[in-house]
Amino acid sequence: MPTSEISAEPTEPVVAANSSFSAIAAALRSAQTVVVLSHVRPDGDAFGSQLALALSLRALGKDVTVWSEEGLLDKYSFMPGGELLTPPPAEAQTFDLAVALDTAVPNRLGVAADAVRADTWINIDHHPTNPRYGDLVYIDSTAPATGQILFELLHDQQLPIDAAIAENLFVAISTDTGSFQYPNTTARTFEIGAELLKCGVDVGRVSQLLYESYPRRRVELLRELLGTMRFQADGRVASFSLSLAVASRLGVLPEDNEGLIDHLRAVQGVVVAVFFEELLEGKVRVSMRSKSEAADVAAICQRFGGGGHKLAAGARVRGTLAEVEQRVLEAICDVVNCNS
Numbered sequence: 001m002p003t004s005e006i007s008a009e010p011t012e013p014v015v016a017a018n019s020s021f022s023a024i025a026a027a028l029r030s031a032q033t034v035v036v037l038s039h040v041r042p043d044g045d046a047f048g049s050q051l052a053l054a055l056s057l058r059a060l061g062k063d064v065t066v067w068s069e070e071g072l073l074d075k076y077s078f079m080p081g082g083e084l085l086t087p088p089p090a091e092a093q094t095f096d097l098a099v100a101l102d103t104a105v106p107n108r109l110g111v112a113a114d115a116v117r118a119d120t121w122i123n124i125d126h127h128p129t130n131p132r133y134g135d136l137v138y139i140d141s142t143a144p145a146t147g148q149i150l151f152e153l154l155h156d157q158q159l160p161i162d163a164a165i166a167e168n169l170f171v172a173i174s175t176d177t178g179s180f181q182y183p184n185t186t187a188r189t190f191e192i193g194a195e196l197l198k199c200g201v202d203v204g205r206v207s208q209l210l211y212e213s214y215p216r217r218r219v220e221l222l223r224e225l226l227g228t229m230r231f232q233a234d235g236r237v238a239s240f241s242l243s244l245a246v247a248s249r250l251g252v253l254p255e256d257n258e259g260l261i262d263h264l265r266a267v268q269g270v271v272v273a274v275f276f277e278e279l280l281e282g283k284v285r286v287s288m289r290s291k292s293e294a295a296d297v298a299a300i301c302q303r304f305g306g307g308g309h310k311l312a313a314g315a316r317v318r319g320t321l322a323e324v325e326q327r328v329l330e331a332i333c334d335v336v337n338c339n340s
């Protein structure tokens with residue numbers, strides 16, 4: 001959830017029944033070749049969900065392919081089964097089954113979507129804006145992470161969960177809940193956390209690898225961002241920006257950004273935090289976090305062609321950094337001044 005921005009067309013709210021876990025498990029068990037996909041700009045929930053499902057299916061003897069166009073990012077290189085992640089090939093490949101995890105809209109699958117030929121698609125996600133693409137669909141927007149849904153699926157259907165699978169699920173859930181802190185964290189999330197520890201997850205080791213092993217470059221980026229920090233609406237809106245010039249001077253990698261917006265959200269009085277990142281193609285990537293349901297950032301992002309969750313959303317907006325900052329901050333200040 002946190003850093004993945006969604007460039008969806010605004011979608012009508014769809015109320016439809018989920019496929020049953022038994023139907024999804026039956027499809028997984030009957031397939032021999034399976035490709036497991038997630039979204040571009042992957043986060044811990046994307047990789048964790050992909051690798052957990054891939055390892056579980058491998059334990060069942062399936063021929064499993066895991067594609068990610070960025071490959072395995074450095075910061076996640078410790079994840080068990082990480083070597084399975086490969087960039088999709090240029091030529092399309094045929095599978096019995098394709099599984100999209102944590103991906104709110106098909107275009108967020110990136111180039112992998114074009115490289116897959118599959119009879120059946122499974123779509124498992126927790127983004128409320130997911131338009132329910134695919135043949136077997138399981139969307140639970142109350143789940144704090146796709147990894148939590150996957151645990152429920154594997155556990156309920158007695159699919160394999162060993163220590164390596166548990167560690168991947170733990171990474172998925174820990175990163176998407178801000179280390180079990182965000183409001184979407186439920187009693188069930190902690191119960192699952194406990195189950196994963198019983199399966200062999202070393203929580204101190206994994207947390208240190210996730211949260212205390214950043215490259216120095218990331219802190220240098222934070223220093224630059226804090227230099228651009230500003231507050232509006234009586235301190236209820238906080239933002240900072242990253243220009244292409246600064247990004248290239250510091251040699252910033254996409255994954256360096258993950259979680260930096262939390263420094264803004266953590267400020268007393270801030271309701272909405274915003275991170276503006278200038279992109280190459282004349283667009284700006286906007287990430288938003290809210291501390292209040294009254295300030296629904298998914299609704300704000302939908303007005304700019306994006307989407308996401310009430311408390312964490314994003315959009316890609318055409319224009320210069322200064323133009324986009326002004327338009328988006330005006331829209332946010334309207335909401336924050338009226339609703340909170």
Ligand SMILES: [Mn+2]
Pocket residue numbers: 001002045046102126144145146176
């Ligand atoms: Mn997620």
